[in-house]
Amino acid sequence: MPLHEPSPYEVLGIPLTAGVREINLAVGPAMRAGRHSRQQIQEAAALLRNPDRRLELDVQQQLPPDPVEGVAELLAPALAEPLLVVGPSEPPSAERLLVLHRGELAADFADPAPAGVDPEPPVPERFAADLSVLPPIEIPE
Structure with missing residues (x-):
């Protein structure tokens, strides 16, 4: 099973x-x-024949990186030293653990x-809803 979906260019084998x-x-x-x-080939050909869809594909497609010559020589100084040094670590002291624990308990x-503290501010009296905002209604008898 391939790791990636082949591009239409790869399907047709064209540059x-x-x-x-x-x-x-x-x-x-x-x-x-x-x-x-057959369906993949026909879809790839149809996509590449359509200039708008082909441009969209070309813009979204990542270009392969340019080959770099002499990579080993470029990376030799960085690879001479170990990248990650892992040493034994000391466990934290009991006092620090208790402080953290007490801090969590205090917050909990x-x-x-x-x-009784209302999270919303009160509405001023002049903006309160009353019957004056309703249109006049004729009530049939």
Whole structure:
């Protein structure tokens, strides 16, 4: 099972610069190769023939990195020293653990906010709802 979904260029086996003629000519050999299903090949060709969808694909596709020559020489100074030094660590003292524990307990059992405190401010009297805001209604007899 492949680790990634092959791009339409990989399905057809063509370069990123291929034109419509090259796309059409690549469909037959891709079908004969049998690496991908007929539906995948047809969808890849249709996508690459559509200029808008192809541009969207090209913009979203990550380009492969340029090869770097002499990587070993570039990384030699960094690899000469160990990257991660793991040594034995000392456990924290009991006093520190008790302080942390007491701090957690103090936060868990803190007194709640006093009752009767309204979280919303009161509405001024001039903005209170009354019957003056309703339209006149005629009541039938």
